[in-house]
Amino acid sequence: MAKLENSTKNMVLSLTVITVVVGALLGYVSSITAEPIAQAAANKQSAAIAAVVPGDGNEISEPETVTTANGEPAEIFTVMNGGKFVGKAVKAVSKNGFGGKIVVMFGFDAEGNILGYSVLDCSNETPGLGAKMPDWFQKGQKGDVIGKNPGKNNLTVSKDGGEVDAITAATISSRAFLDALAQAYGVYSGSDVATSASKQNKEAEASANETCEADSCAQKCLTE
């Protein structure tokens, strides 16, 4: 068959037919993959929640979307087991990563202690350095934050005077991780089920104030 000549009619016709056929094909593929894609995203989310709030037969509530102190959206999932409160999973974002955004899911118990975490996205961090995030802060690792309470412990990197060892050669990524943690804890302690935790925090704050006062007193004595 000879090639079609370059007339305007032929050009318009061939382009139109090709785009319509390709468009129809894409529509069809999109309609059959929409459900598995949504399913995969949901599975990933529930797997992350199960990882940060451990236990069998947990019921996970619908997400409650809130805005954190730095204006990022966060999602809170309440986890119940047989009508009993187990903990909350908070999905938080920090834009201070080495290459931009990181997304982390944190689990807190009723007292605000960290039950676990799961990094959902650290694809912008450097491989071998900041991308060690998913393991570095786990239980028994060098930067262990599990079981600590952001309301009582000073969870910043040791360079900033905190008590968490930063990932070797990746202080910025570590700060971003702890920033996401602080954001998550901020919205967690602001939500309603955590009343007992916030009460304890107030006590902790009060005692912290007392020590401050004692310090300033001591300083006064010294200056006098």
Add this chain to the structure above:
Amino acid sequence: MSKLGIIINGLIKENPTFVLLLGMCPTLGTTSSAINGMSMGLATMAVLICSNFVISCIKNLIPDKVHIPCYIVVIAGFVTVVQLLIKAYAPAVDEKLGLFIPLIVVNCIVLGRAESFAAKNTPIDSACDGIGIGLGFTCALTLIGLCRELLGAGTAFGFAVYPEQFGALTFVLAPGAFITLGFLVAIFNKLTAKK
């Protein structure tokens, strides 16, 4: 040329990565591990086979002046199909490759083969060329990925070979991609050089 000859040609004589040096962006960007390189290679191969076959079928229906837009629409269509399928059935792969899958559209290997082979040959030969070039690309990416992973992280296909702290981290990062590629191209050309 026989069908097998076309495949061998794409795999060795016209290997897209080591001989033609085409598609360097995904080659350097996705080969931080052997598995990543292989997934990228296979995704590209799927697109190549489909686009080569279809373009060869419709080559006489397209007027010369609009052949590039037509080819790009066909290629972009197949890339999006592959991307949707990966997202739906292999979310872990999608997470690793991310942006590089949609970027197959502008991979010069795909358009290059459409122009230089599919537009002049029969559909079956074109599909074979897609298989050959695709296999060549996949093997090259897997090999680069394997070298980088082995030297940088001390693993091969995710299995630990030696403790991680002895690895040279550079090889997993961008400079390692260039160094590895340079050495492999040199070795490949040494081995295939006519005496």
